Amino acid sequence: MTKEAIRETVGVLGVVASLLFVGLEIRQSTAVARGQTRQELEAMNQAWLAQITGDPFYSDLWYRAWVTDGLIEPEEEYRASMMMTQFMRRLENIYFQHAEGLVDDSALRSYGLQDIGAFFAMPRFPGWWIEAGWRERFHPDFVEFVERQAAS
Numbered sequence: 001m002t003k004e005a006i007r008e009t010v011g012v013l014g015v016v017a018s019l020l021f022v023g024l025e026i027r028q029s030t031a032v033a034r035g036q037t038r039q040e041l042e043a044m045n046q047a048w049l050a051q052i053t054g055d056p057f058y059s060d061l062w063y064r065a066w067v068t069d070g071l072i073e074p075e076e077e078y079r080a081s082m083m084m085t086q087f088m089r090r091l092e093n094i095y096f097q098h099a100e101g102l103v104d105d106s107a108l109r110s111y112g113l114q115d116i117g118a119f120f121a122m123p124r125f126p127g128w129w130i131e132a133g134w135r136e137r138f139h140p141d142f143v144e145f146v147e148r149q150a151a152s
Contacts, residue, residue: 044090069123084128091116092142117149
């Protein structure tokens, strides 16, 4: 083998090794990004649960407004809507993290997105979502996902 052929071979091997190294780095960065995304989703979920379970007023309002068809005062109606909006925004975020490939199907299951259609069985939810027009405030892809879940 000539010196030129040896240099070319070494150069090609160097390029291949560099590409392998870059590939491994990208794979590691992707794993880190997925882990951080999952951690952020969990922190958001814990904040939501702390609000609902840690404050008797919010816990009671959530239960009366969304779980049962209990009576709520007119000034509570706005708070109940904001609570559901916060809840749905959290689910919308998880939906888009999944769509981007940052979390897997287990995120949909663990945060309840595969059961989101059951919300339409809640006494106030259909009126809030459709009649009050809240569905228009969410991304169309998420709205389609929610309503497809409700239809299945």
